[in-house]
Amino acid sequence: MAAPRKYSDELRARAVRLYRESNPKPVMKRLAEQLGVHPEALRNWIRQDEADHGERPDQPSTVESEELRRLRRENAELKRANEILKAASAFFASELDPTRRRS
Template identity: 35%
Template sequence: MVAKKQYTKEFKLDAVSLVLDQSYTVAEAACNLEINANMLRRWIKEYQTDNDGQAFRGNGKLTPEQEEIRRLKLENKQLKMEKQILKEAAVFFAKETK
């Protein structure tokens, strides 16, 4: 019987990032990482449905450095969304004043 291979949280997050942030297709990313495409799709789904930033928690707790990185990534994501909203508002109001 073959032992089930386990992947770290960082590996999973990097794999998901290839697809969501770097515009790789699921098939390309899976092939490059030598993992099954369906598994990568499952990781992406888990990441996207995660509301509290605890996707791929595993059995252990995060180290202080990992927790800080997670917090900064969430903050970065929030700031990017706010920036996009402000850009769209500026375009909207620029059209209104003409």
């Protein structure tokens, strides 16, 4: 389970909106201090918002990240199921083997 978020979604949205609507763009460190958040957190929020708006092709959007996370979980689950089926198959194959000596 993920750790609880330190900053609320409302604060994140407000911080990104303030940065985007400011002209000229404020220094992130100063804006972060005014909002009471860590400057690196603000920078990450802004980068993610830019990715979500298609302004950063080098970073996946939130939707893409969530889909990738879901697919990785599903892949791990399918691998576990496959290992269980392989073990069961080997067990039943050995039980049905006519050359196997019965005691």
